[in-house]
Amino acid sequence: MIIDVHAHWGPWFFTGLETPLLEVMDRYGIDRAIVSAAEAVQYDPVAGNRALARFLETTDRLYGYVTVHPRRLAEAERDLRAYLPTGRFVGAKLHTDYSGSPIASPQTRDALAMLADLGCPALVHTWDTSVLDLAQACADLPGLRAIAGHMGAGGVRYAIEAANSCDRLYLEPCWSHAPAGRFAEVLAAVDDRQLLFGTDATLIDPASAFGAVAAARPSGETAERIAWRNAAELFGLQV
Numbered sequence: 001m002i003i004d005v006h007a008h009w010g011p012w013f014f015t016g017l018e019t020p021l022l023e024v025m026d027r028y029g030i031d032r033a034i035v036s037a038a039e040a041v042q043y044d045p046v047a048g049n050r051a052l053a054r055f056l057e058t059t060d061r062l063y064g065y066v067t068v069h070p071r072r073l074a075e076a077e078r079d080l081r082a083y084l085p086t087g088r089f090v091g092a093k094l095h096t097d098y099s100g101s102p103i104a105s106p107q108t109r110d111a112l113a114m115l116a117d118l119g120c121p122a123l124v125h126t127w128d129t130s131v132l133d134l135a136q137a138c139a140d141l142p143g144l145r146a147i148a149g150h151m152g153a154g155g156v157r158y159a160i161e162a163a164n165s166c167d168r169l170y171l172e173p174c175w176s177h178a179p180a181g182r183f184a185e186v187l188a189a190v191d192d193r194q195l196l197f198g199t200d201a202t203l204i205d206p207a208s209a210f211g212a213v214a215a216a217r218p219s220g221e222t223a224e225r226i227a228w229r230n231a232a233e234l235f236g237l238q239v
Contacts, residue, residue: 006198040067135162172198
């Protein structure tokens with residue numbers, strides 16, 4: 001069983017894989033994926049969330065993230081209250097760069113507080129030191145469970161520090177670069193109950209994330225936790 005916690009549905013405004021997500025999942029043996037709508041992340045959260053809700057009715061292999069724009073919180077709250085009860089959406093996605101709302105900004109802190117109150121796990125775009133800001137948000141908001149998307153990208157040492165400071169912060173490995181030993185460094189330093197598998201498909205080919213994890217050679221039980229068990233527990237999935 002493999003659960004991809006960082007995937008996308010729909011086309012990109014720049015180069016990505018042209019193969020539909022479900023075909024990509026079949027190619028790599030990914031059983032389930034939790035996806036945000038590319039339209040919601042890039043352009044219009046309301047329209048993108050609505051389109052994704054319709055698509056999720058056609059497959060049982062995908063679950064959705066409600067994309068939350070921190071500067072449009074009233075709309076985000078309406079979408080969360082509409083879609084989370086359906087059971088097809090299991091978390092929220094925040095892209096801090098596209099929304100112009102850094103993790104430490106008042107807008108994103110308000111968004112994360114709302115998600116903590118709702119008990120909704122959040123996948124948050126992190127880069128370099130911003131992963132430390134996400135850890136601080138988790139410390140300040142006891143109900144918040146957050147995934148550091150890209151585990152800080154080039155700031156992997158900050159990701160390790162962040163995860164070790166709060167057991168409600170999770171790391172997933174996808175990144176557009178693949179430095180040797182990056183995931184192995186995390187695996188050696190972070191509790192394996194805080195590690196998830198994410199690919200950034202269909203923006204990035206899953207081969208990159210698979211290679212990074214495989215090169216780290218996780219043991220049998222740890223490999224199982226990374227591949228699916230931690231994700232199933234975090235999102236309450238029946239698999």
